[in-house]
Ligand code: GDP
């Protein structure tokens with residue numbers, strides 16, 4: 001079996017780092033500069049029982065100029081065409097205006113949406129629980145999964161969950 005999975009979220013939450021962690025190669029460009037990922041980049045994870053095709057997108061944010069507009073459209077156009085949407089947030093930054101902009105767009109999406117709380121290596125477990133509490137009713141999430149893309153925590157679990165959903 002195989003499935004398409006798109007990764008969305010504000011710039012710098014760690015989408016490309018996650019993609020590289022999962023695929024195990026430096027295919028997506030990573031940087032601490034926002035908007036490094038200008039277009040869709042796909043990576044394929046092939047295991048014994050499944051094939052997961054990940055799509056790394058430019059960060060979704062309110063467009064400020066024409067190129068920004070184009071990048072946001074690229075990210076949004078993938079949402080209804082995939083088997084799962086990973087909405088990634090930064091555990092350290094918490095909830096912000098930029099996240100609400102994305103949550104508003106997710107209301108119209110039919111694909112199952114997973115809330116991925118990344119960078120858990122940077123927060124205390126209590127902060128993480130508070131964040132989960134704050135987010136859990138903001139959208140109909142299939143599941144909420146905390147990870148550290150940088151250190152690899154819980155990434156294998158996330159892959160297993162995705163496999164069971166395709
Ligand atoms: P993107 O814009 O969402 O694709 O974000 P990137 O993958 O380019 O990552 C932005 C920055 O966050 C980089 O400096 C990464 O090293 C850092 N980063 C990504 N994931 C983690 C994580 O799990 N923990 C920590 N501490 N840093 C992370």
Ligand code: MG
Nearest residue numbers: 015016029037
């Ligand atoms: Mg990126």
